[in-house]
Amino acid sequence: MKDETVLLGHGSGGTMMKRIIDDVFAASYGSEELAQGNDAAVLTAPAPGERLSFSTDTFVVTPHFFPGGDIGRLAVCGTVNDVATSGAEVKYLSVGMVLEEGFPMEELQRVCASIKTAAEEAGVHVVTGDTKVVNRGHGDGVYINTAGIGFIPEGRNLSGANCQVGDVILISGTLGDHGITVMSQREDLSFSTDLKSDAAPLNHLIADVLAAAPDARCFRDPTRGGLASTLNELAEQSGVDMVVRENDVPVKPAVLGACEMLGYDVFQVANEGKMVCVVPPEQAEAALAAMRGNVYGADAAIIGQVEASKPERGNKVFLETGFGSRRILDMLVGEQLPRIC
Amino acid sequence: MKDETVLLGHGSGGTMMKRIIDDVFAASYGSEELAQGNDAAVLTAPAPGERLSFSTDTFVVTPHFFPGGDIGRLAVCGTVNDVATSGAEVKYLSVGMVLEEGFPMEELQRVCASIKTAAEEAGVHVVTGDTKVVNRGHGDGVYINTAGIGFIPEGRNLSGANCQVGDVILISGTLGDHGITVMSQREDLSFSTDLKSDAAPLNHLIADVLAAAPDARCFRDPTRGGLASTLNELAEQSGVDMVVRENDVPVKPAVLGACEMLGYDVFQVANEGKMVCVVPPEQAEAALAAMRGNVYGADAAIIGQVEASKPERGNKVFLETGFGSRRILDMLVGEQLPRIC
Numbered sequence: 274m275k276d277e278t279v280l281l282g283h284g285s286g287g288t289m290m291k292r293i294i295d296d297v298f299a300a301s302y303g304s305e306e307l308a309q310g311n312d313a314a315v316l317t318a319p320a321p322g323e324r325l326s327f328s329t330d331t332f333v334v335t336p337h338f339f340p341g342g343d344i345g346r347l348a349v350c351g352t353v354n355d356v357a358t359s360g361a362e363v364k365y366l367s368v369g370m371v372l373e374e375g376f377p378m379e380e381l382q383r384v385c386a387s388i389k390t391a392a393e394e395a396g397v398h399v400v401t402g403d404t405k406v407v408n409r410g411h412g413d414g415v416y417i418n419t420a421g422i423g424f425i426p427e428g429r430n431l432s433g434a435n436c437q438v439g440d441v442i443l444i445s446g447t448l449g450d451h452g453i454t455v456m457s458q459r460e461d462l463s464f465s466t467d468l469k470s471d472a473a474p475l476n477h478l479i480a481d482v483l484a485a486a487p488d489a490r491c492f493r494d495p496t497r498g499g500l501a502s503t504l505n506e507l508a509e510q511s512g513v514d515m516v517v518r519e520n521d522v523p524v525k526p527a528v529l530g531a532c533e534m535l536g537y538d539v540f541q542v543a544n545e546g547k548m549v550c551v552v553p554p555e556q557a558e559a560a561l562a563a564m565r566g567n568v569y570g571a572d573a574a575i576i577g578q579v580e581a582s583k584p585e586r587g588n589k590v591f592l593e594t595g596f597g598s599r600r601i602l603d604m605l606v607g608e609q610l611p612r613i614c
Numbered sequence: 615m616k617d618e619t620v621l622l623g624h625g626s627g628g629t630m631m632k633r634i635i636d637d638v639f640a641a642s643y644g645s646e647e648l649a650q651g652n653d654a655a656v657l658t659a660p661a662p663g664e665r666l667s668f669s670t671d672t673f674v675v676t677p678h679f680f681p682g683g684d685i686g687r688l689a690v691c692g693t694v695n696d697v698a699t700s701g702a703e704v705k706y707l708s709v710g711m712v713l714e715e716g717f718p719m720e721e722l723q724r725v726c727a728s729i730k731t732a733a734e735e736a737g738v739h740v741v742t743g744d745t746k747v748v749n750r751g752h753g754d755g756v757y758i759n760t761a762g763i764g765f766i767p768e769g770r771n772l773s774g775a776n777c778q779v780g781d782v783i784l785i786s787g788t789l790g791d792h793g794i795t796v797m798s799q800r801e802d803l804s805f806s807t808d809l810k811s812d813a814a815p816l817n818h819l820i821a822d823v824l825a826a827a828p829d830a831r832c833f834r835d836p837t838r839g840g841l842a843s844t845l846n847e848l849a850e851q852s853g854v855d856m857v858v859r860e861n862d863v864p865v866k867p868a869v870l871g872a873c874e875m876l877g878y879d880v881f882q883v884a885n886e887g888k889m890v891c892v893v894p895p896e897q898a899e900a901a902l903a904a905m906r907g908n909v910y911g912a913d914a915a916i917i918g919q920v921e922a923s924k925p926e927r928g929n930k931v932f933l934e935t936g937f938g939s940r941r942i943l944d945m946l947v948g949e950q951l952p953r954i955c
Contacts, residue, residue: 286838
């Protein structure tokens with residue numbers, strides 16, 4: 274018997290649920306731990322001296338499929354990247370599915386195949402999962418939560434609170450590709466047909482940078498809220514100002530054109546395969562070379578530096594224009610591109 | 615400024631999201647790790663020789679509030695119990711929220727307060743989280759995913775595959791309280807006004823049983839699919855039959871009455887604060903006493919035993935009636951009580 278769409282019974286804890294788990298989830302991204310069928314996966318612990326890294330993210334993007342990726346690839350990459358920002362080796366993933374009654378099984382299969390591919394690329398194992406089915410009209414086809422565990426080597430202490438005056442800020446590639454791609458798909462806009470999402474696992478890129486620039490202060494991926502929100506978070510955590518040189522920030526012309534047409538600020542558009550890194554100045558060139566040597570870092574650039582804050586106005590991020598003037602780069606306030614990650 | 619309802623901007627990665635995190639999530643169930651504001655929580659690893667236990671669950675129950683609990687309490691207890699079935703000390707939780715635009719902030723506050731209370735009772739820390747807001751009509755107020763990490767002591771190897779012929783089956787209390795309570799609330803049925811959900815963290819109960827019955831084979835909580843599905847899973851994993859004596863299974867008269875009126879099989883109704891345990895016969899009385907000594911095990915009972923399977927008919931679960939006859943207790947096939955956990 275073959276189910277064409279997701280039915281309420283697939284989430285009921287009985288034989289139908291066993292079937293969707295065996296035929297869809299385990300068949301695509303199964304692991305030894307998942308196959309054991311216990312309620313919790315039993316996993317090898319870190320070596321002595323290592324610590325755990327733990328993060329979670331839920332993915333609610335529509336459309337589910339877009340140039341450069343889909344919700345399954347995003348669900349793996351998003352959590353892998355969050356765990357990797359701690360400098361951890363990313364090891365294990367959970368996958369929790371919220372399926373809407375009537376979701377086509379063929380689309381679910383494609384999403385799951387994509388989870389498998391992305392997990393293999395990142396080198397992580399899906400070891401535990403959960404399946405819920407909600408009534409028609411109470412979801413959006415599929416929502417996916419992933420949680421990830423990594424192991425942090427002894428002596429590695431990355432944090433957004435580590436940035437110091439004089440440090441250098443890098444970005445691993447062009448801004449805005451993911452957000453503009455998804456938005457253009459959703460709105461059926463034709464200006465960006467040559468664009469695709471940058472969704473990618475960046476744990477290997479981070480490892481490359483750490484090998485070349487061992488005193489890197491922190492990594493953070495500028496997803497929702499874009500580069501502007503990420504830098505404002507880091508500035509506040511570290512109690513510093515940050516200055517970004519607009520002309521040094523890589524942006525594809527098509528993305529810039531779309532932003533101008535729509536009135537979006539590219540610094541607030543979401544990315545899913547880019548990494549911000551702050552390093553001490555003497556390791557900046559090495560970090561840049563390491564990024565550029567990675568398949569996902571070809572367009573990496575040094576884009577700015579950390580400066581001292583003026584106590585009377587708090588921690589600010591500035592954008593330095595081509596004319597040498599500075600404007601404040603604010604955190605996104607409300608909603609720019611809804612639900613794109 | 616105070617937000618009365620959840621708005622799309624609360625999930626956008628900018629200042630509104632920062633506000634809901636600070637004012638609602640961190641203010642209720644915040645921890646030191648959550649306060650650090652990094653993308654991944656950095657956590658102490660297990661001691662040498664220990665292993666990790668990892669599980670996840672998403673909660674989509676409606677109504678969100680019901681006698682004996684709410685979706686927040688469920689979200690903590692469900693994952694704590696799954697992790698605890700491995701014999702682990704449960705340590706860390708992630709909380710991923712999918713909020714529907716327009717969800718009342720006051721209800722979210724109550725859910726979060728409940729998460730705090732349940733986490734404190736279980737002794738776990740919420741160390742990382744995520745917030746997404748979906749458009750009106752694409753959710754059901756609030757969906758909550760939790761993932762949990764525990765540490766398993768050296769030498770402890772619990773698994774559903776461990777059951778042996780002659781082993782004894784225990785249940786920690788009455789069947790069906792959660793499922794019937796939620797269903798009666800949803801359908802506005804009055805027959806069960808004295809009932810309440812059993813939602814509870816059972817990690818301490820499991821620890822008590824393991825101290826008294828160190829050779830316990832496995833634990834599993836009979837949630838979706840009920841006791842029937844749980845025992846069928848264990849029978850298949852271990853390659854055995856299981857026999858349950860109907861008269862020994864504790865069920866509240868009001869639950870039994872509701873099941874009879876509605877045509878439900880109480881063995882397939884969900885529980886959220888009950889634990890099945892299989893132990894070698896010589897440790898059964900000690901395990902029972904340990905359960906009964908725990909606040910959530912007062913009605914615990916020995917309900918059956920593990921028997922050898924007949925190869926020609928696979929692994930079966932039988933219900934032995936008061937008259938000594940046996941009927942097959944099947945796994946739930948489709949849907950009995952939708953989305954109650």
